[in-house]
Amino acid sequence: xxxxxxxxxxxPLDVQRKRLPxxxxxxQLLNQLRQLPSAILIGETGxxxxxxxPQYLYEAGIGRQGVIAITQPxxxxxxxxxxxxxxxxxxxxxKLVGYTVRFEDVTSSETKLKFxxxxxxxxxxxxxxxxxxxxxxxxxxxxxxxxxxxxxxxVVKTAQRRxxxxxxxxxxxxxxxxxxDVDLFSDYFNKSPVLYLEGRQHPIQIYYTKxxxxxxxxxxxxxxxxxxxxxxPSHDILVFMTGQEEIEALARTCRDISKHLPDGCxxxxxxxxxxxxxxAQQLRVFQPxxxxxxxxxxxxxxxxxxxxxxxxKYVIDTGMVKSKRFNPDSxxxxxxxxxxxxxxAWQRAGRAGREDSGLCYRLYTEDEFDKLIPMTVPxxxxxxxxxxxxxxxxxGIPDVLNFDFMSKPLPGAIHAAVVQLxxxxxxxxxxxxxxxxxxxxxxxSFPLEPRYAKAILLSPDFSCSEEVLGIVSLLSVDTxxxxxxxxRDEVLAARRKFTSSEGDHMTLLNIYRAFKKVSGNKEWxxxxxxxxxxxxxxxxxxxxxxxICLKLNMKLESCGSDTVSVRRCLAHGMxxxxxELQPDGSYVALDSHQSVAVHPSSVLFQAKPAxxxxxxxxxxxxxxxxxxxxxxxEWLVDAAPEYFSRKLRHAKS
DNA sequence: GAGCACTGC
Numbered sequence: 151x152x153x154x155x156x157x158x159x160x161x162p163l164d165v166q167r168k169r170l171p172x173x174x175x176x177x178q179l180l181n182q183l184r185q186l187p188s189a190i191l192i193g194e195t196g197x198x199x200x201x202x203x204p205q206y207l208y209e210a211g212i213g214r215q216g217v218i219a220i221t222q223p224x225x226x227x228x229x230x231x232x233x234x235x236x237x238x239x240x241x242x243x244x245k246l247v248g249y250t251v252r253f254e255d256v257t258s259s260e261t262k263l264k265f266x267x268x269x270x271x272x273x274x275x276x277x278x279x280x281x282x283x284x285x286x287x288x289x290x291x292x293x294x295x296x297x298x299x300x301x302x303x304x305v306v307k308t309a310q311r312r313x314x315x316x317x318x319x320x321x322x323x324x325x326x327x328x329x330x331d332v333d334l335f336s337d338y339f340n341k342s343p344v345l346y347l348e349g350r351q352h353p354i355q356i357y358y359t360k361x362x363x364x365x366x367x368x369x370x371x372x373x374x375x376x377x378x379x380x381x382x383p384s385h386d387i388l389v390f391m392t393g394q395e396e397i398e399a400l401a402r403t404c405r406d407i408s409k410h411l412p413d414g415c416x417x418x419x420x421x422x423x424x425x426x427x428x429x430a431q432q433l434r435v436f437q438p439x440x441x442x443x444x445x446x447x448x449x450x451x452x453x454x455x456x457x458x459x460x461x462x463k464y465v466i467d468t469g470m471v472k473s474k475r476f477n478p479d480s481x482x483x484x485x486x487x488x489x490x491x492x493x494x495a496w497q498r499a500g501r502a503g504r505e506d507s508g509l510c511y512r513l514y515t516e517d518e519f520d521k522l523i524p525m526t527v528p529x530x531x532x533x534x535x536x537x538x539x540x541x542x543x544x545x546g547i548p549d550v551l552n553f554d555f556m557s558k559p560l561p562g563a564i565h566a567a568v569v570q571l572x573x574x575x576x577x578x579x580x581x582x583x584x585x586x587x588x589x590x591x592x593x594x595s596f597p598l599e600p601r602y603a604k605a606i607l608l609s610p611d612f613s614c615s616e617e618v619l620g621i622v623s624l625l626s627v628d629t630x631x632x633x634x635x636x637x638r639d640e641v642l643a644a645r646r647k648f649t650s651s652e653g654d655h656m657t658l659l660n661i662y663r664a665f666k667k668v669s670g671n672k673e674w675x676x677x678x679x680x681x682x683x684x685x686x687x688x689x690x691x692x693x694x695x696x697x698i699c700l701k702l703n704m705k706l707e708s709c710g711s712d713t714v715s716v717r718r719c720l721a722h723g724m725x726x727x728x729x730e731l732q733p734d735g736s737y738v739a740l741d742s743h744q745s746v747a748v749h750p751s752s753v754l755f756q757a758k759p760a761x762x763x764x765x766x767x768x769x770x771x772x773x774x775x776x777x778x779x780x781x782x783x784e785w786l787v788d789a790a791p792e793y794f795s796r797k798l799r800h801a802k803s
Numbered sequence: 804g805a806g807c808a809c810t811g812c
């Protein structure tokens with residue numbers, strides 16, 4: 151993302167800019183981009199396209215009547231790119247060049263080049279479906295095919311067509327991608343021309359195993375130490391693995407073995423890298439190893455795109471990844487270890503060639519590589535679509551069921567989303583036409599899953615908005631609980647103070663209330679194993695949600711210690727995720743009739759309440775309900791009488 | 804009696 155610094159004397163910015171491969175192509179590029187309504191721009195890493203294209207357009211006066219938006223899948227990328235381009239244009243950030251991400255808007259009326267997350271542009275579009283403030287939209291990193299980017303493809307294409315029909319200022323669309331999916335992008339955007347940019351990637355030598363490996367961890371271990379014995383110590387190794395547990399285990403093994411190596415073999419610094427690691431520990435991957443010591447980084451796919459580490463000479467690719475899959479029939483998400491795609495394998499290999507030539511050891515045969523699927527399945531085909539469908543409806547897309555997706559979701563997934571939104575009262579279906587209800591419109595204004603939005607909108611009826619806003623905010627961050635496995639007993643003792651027999655939601659609310667009482671004191675967080683950074687995020691989310699409520703003229707009250715009201719409200723919002731205790735002591739999810747179990751991390755693990763609502767189902771070793779709230783059957787029936795008259799064992803009608 | 808890849812509004 152950022153340009154490498156060479157030597158101690160900084161090269162002037164304009165010289166740096168002219169050295170980029172893209173500079174040579176500037177005249178032809180501008181000539182084409184000026185004329186084309188849409189273009190696909192293919193460029194390798196290091197071509198400079200993301201920082202230069204927006205400046206070229208601006209300098210050439212293309213799209214000067216409005217703002218040029220450049221979208222990124224990740225916040226950090228949007229922020230740092232804006233910083234870089236502001237520097238290059240010698241302007242201060244927030245003037246000519248700015249950025250907008252959630253909770254942060256560094257733009258002004260002067261801003262012409264606006265870097266933003268794709269999710270942010272999508273949210274803005276609710277108030278402005280034609281995207282009239284923009285003259286150019288640049289969709290960067292399109293090959294990643296995030297859910298937001300995929301929805302944006304359709305939204306931008308629709309806006310472009312509508313603006314032409316209405317004789318408005320035209321909207322230029324530029325899709326930027328790495329070398330893949332080229333034809334798919336071009337076909338989708340009305341056979342737009344594809345422009346290729348030269349990159350600055352260094353050559354990478356690929357090695358395959360001769361035989362398929364039954365144990366990729368063992369194979370990784372052997373490969374690490376082979377490289378360690380042969381290569382110069384300044385050559386660092388990056389190993390792609392699937393998850394925290396196996397990374398920590400292999401890290402221990404490597405550290406043990408490296409203590410007992412023969413003379414002549416230098417020391418080794420083994421570093422684990424995964425997202426749930428505290429930020430301070432994540433930063434360790436950037437520190438150079440002491441002289442004569444080799445750095446070995448064991449990482450999840452976080453190092454594929456989100457974290458870029460310099461100095462990597464060797465990549466070891468296990469060929470495996472942990473990812474979510476979605477079964478539309480059961481509505482179930484499955485988290486499972488599976489093979490990577492070819493595109494992903496190339497992305498991993500590319501991490502070895504960022505500053506110099508590199509080597510990549512694939513722990514599978516060439517034959518196995520050939521059998522990998524070419525592209526990772528786009529996220530839109532792997533997840534629950536109720537939020538997406540609601541969002542599209544709020545954008546006023548006329549025929550949502552036949553929305554022009556670049557890659558169609560499974561028909562079952564769209565159907566499941568519509569059914570769920572109907573149950574929540576967000577949609578009405580009349581003769582094959584679905585329309586948004588007034589409630590649905592309000593629901594769409596929250597950056598939340600529809601069922602959480604519903605719970606918030608119902609909360610004034612139960613006079614517990616403050617509590618529900620808190621709970622929903624707590625649920626929408628990763629986790630506020632910190633569970634170091636080595637201090638289990640201490641964690642349990644600390645948490646007992648807050649534990650509620652009414653479930654995890656109320657327990658979380660107790661923790662949040664205590665946190666606010668001590669004004670977010672860091673020491674208190676440490677003592678109580680609370681992640682203070684994520685708690686800070688909870689506060690920001692709550693503030694955002696409260697603002698939306700106020701705009702909707704909602705009356706926000708607190709119910710104090712009346713926890714029954716809170717649980718009733720949650721039952722009304724989350725009734726689709728209800729489960730019922732069976733005579734044999736097991737649970738059945740009422741929606742899918744799937745047999746489910748209470749996750750052992752729940753405070754209700756040993757309790758056996760007759761009815762619960764839960765946040766999500768996750769299929770790992772079993773199908774687990776996570777984050778449970780104890781409810782009464784009557785509340786569920788009250789929330790959706792017709793639905794539950796079919797579902798409940800002991801339904802009272 | 805488990806364990807959760809990664810993003811984002």
